[in-house]
């Protein structure tokens with residue numbers, strides 16, 4: 001992956017090179033960090049021609065980058081000049097320069113090689129940080145996914161135990177390598193501009209794009225309360241440094257400790273974020289899914305941060321996560337459970353991005369009056385009673401009834417066969433289950449973002 005040159009090695013030679021790479025990292029006490037570009041380190045937008053007013057660019061610290069991209073027009077290869085405006089994420093220079101002693105950085109982008117090299121030159125003019133370590137869409141033979149399926153194997157072959165990934169998309173890192181991902185909030189500077197290479201990923205769409213956060217940032221920026229609230233790279237740097245410390249911590253007193261892996265260290269860190277919390281959802285979980293933990297991003301997210309999840313409210317619930325204000329659970333919780341936080345789902349996303357427990361106060365659905373006491377739930381790591389982990393019978397019955405109604409409305413079908421394999425049930429449009437009936441007819445914009453949900 002150096003300089004785009006093709007060097008063909010036998011499998012044995014490649015593995016030897018890889019072993020050398022790992023032992024070099026170990027002897028220099030570094031970890032490898034694979035960095036995405038767009039929306040992670042920078043935001044880029046394409047423009048038609050060079051900018052006229054460079055003073056304006058300087059004032060806003062925006063950079064102009066141009067590349068000569070080779071394209072095929074009517075069977076002929078021609079060079080076309082492409083123009084980009086690039087904004088670096090706040091603290092990018094600090095992030096790279098202050099941590100280069102502990103980490104070996106690589107770039108892995110869905111952009112072309114020319115684009116990647118032009119950006120590398122902008123953020124690392126001397127080449128000392130990346131040293132030519134770039135994987136781009138152009139480097140993947142017969143890439144039909146436009147660089148949107150990324151693989152650590154392309155860099156590390158067999159042993160990626162010393163690698164961590166920083167990216168704003170988790171869907172591009174499929175399989176176990178996803179456990180080495182530090183997910184970041186997508187960085188967006190040119191609002192409403194044409195995207196290059198990749199838009200924000202599905203995980204972000206599911207979160208509602210963090211609109212509440214972005215609105216908060218913009219509001220505060222307008223009020224002059226802050227100059228820039230994006231401290232994502234500082235937070236990532238702190239997590240990386242902590243993981244580096246754990247990876248290279250002295251193991252001499254613990255002879256049973258096996259070889260370390262960044263995935264298990266990162267998992268340990270994530271598990272602690274919501275330890276002791278019990279999350280209940282309202283109006284957010286797809287009603288036709290037999291196993292929400294498997295299928296629903298928010299459910300998986302809560303579990304991956306160390307929380308327990310219960311279907312129903314109980315005296316163990318510390319957080320009710322919802323984007324609505326009128327469901328049965330929300331109304332019950334709001335009136336009777338003063339020590340349970342009622343928070344927007346962006347709270348969970350922010351915990352994931354910040355890799356720390358985000359302040360619930362920012363995400364409260366009912367902020368209350370100034371001076372009103374805030375919830376203080378008791379954190380408890382003991383396992384939930386099994387009945388809190390099961391889909392309530394009333395919800396199941398209501399789901400089945402909704403399906404019957406839908407089939408009858410369609411002129412009837414082989415109902416028994418279709419009810420048996422729950423996972424194959426078709427979605428039948430907005431339903432009311434009797435559980436959150438208060439929210440059933442009150443569809444908000446959020447519901448379009450999150451899909452049709454009833455539990």
Ligand SMILES: [Mg+2]
Nearest residue numbers: 036038039168
């Ligand atoms: Mg990206």
